[in-house]
Amino acid sequence: MNRSLTTATAATASAAVLGLSGCGGSSSTNSSGSNAAGSSSATASSSKTITVLAAASLTESFTKLAEDFEKNHPGVEIKMSFAGSQDIARQLKGGAPADVVAMADTTTPKTMPIDITQGKTWTDFATNELEIATPKGNPGHVSDLASLAKVNTVLCAKTVPCGRAAGKALTKANVHAHVVSYEQNVKSTLAKVSSGDADAAVVYRTDVKAAGDKVTGVDIASGSNVKTTLPIATWSDNEYAKQFVQLITGAEGRKVLSDAGFGSPS
Known part of the structure; x- marks a missing residue:
């Protein structure tokens, strides 16, 4: 099976966020060179496409979990973008669409405008x-x-x-x-x-x-x-996004995170 997981490195994501202008800015690019996170909100929430914005420290563990998720959900494509949490917050403020957001600490979400985070529930999933x-x-x-x-x-x-x-x-x-x-x-x-x-x-x-x-x-x-405690939130009503968060916060996710050196949330 061909792996469809698409990633943007932390450096690429950080550089891209500097180029944000207005809404729809992005840091993730797919294999064809199109702007993944810069597509419309409808695309980001499409039934088989998940756009994930995650802290750079999660690169290895989230990439592994995304690969596992895609293998178990044929046709699903996960588009990953890794960057500093402050850059992720800046992208979201600029209108970048996302289905899942994971930060490196609980402070960053508190700095985001209420109109961006309203209705979002953060779950602590690792330390x-x-x-x-x-x-x-x-x-x-x-x-x-x-x-x-x-x-x-x-x-x-x-x-x-x-x-x-x-x-x-x-x-x-x-x-x-x-x-x-x-x-x-x-x-x-x-x-x-x-x-x-x-x-x-x-x-x-x-x-x-x-x-x-x-x-x-x-x-x-x-x-x-x-x-530090790492929180995660489902950012859209995409059903696959909800399942991906469940994977991360469940037993398999805890094992992958533990193998990477993360601790469990208290």
Whole structure:
């Protein structure tokens, strides 16, 4: 069976959102090059097309779950767009259609206008924690948050969930990190480390795990670490969208998320 899952990377999605003008802006493109999230609301809510806007940290786990869903629902096409949660909120404010929305924290939905979120119900479906990522082998000998005051450090932007969490963790540890760059989402933050452009980055534990041997992780002490809760919402009346959310919040979804390093919501 040919896989119909269509994705847009976090970098592509973040770049695309900067080009939003008026309503109908988008960050997801399909295999033929047409604008997926920029199609009409009717298309986004069509019976066998699901448009999903999800936080960058969910890239690997949601891609796996979407592939599984498509295999079990012949003819259904899931169009994925991964970006920083603040970029997703900006897309929705700009009129971009969606059937499912998943954020990296519970703060971002609260910043959205009431006319955008009215009638939407958010369900907490996973938790995440922070970890320090270093280039493979940890050449800067980073051992804890205090080390970040002495090495070139990259953080997510302060408006991004991972940036807010990193700021809280550094405050808890009373550390003033030597920050050389602020990035728009967790994947681009991690990329600065895996490429060797930075000595350390504060990212999510799940992203360190997904990077495999490209980076070396350093644990953050529990007293300084920050746990974030991830919420999801069905954004349209698409029946397949509702089923996809049920998959994510159900036993299979919890297993895939757990395998990726996410915790269960309390």
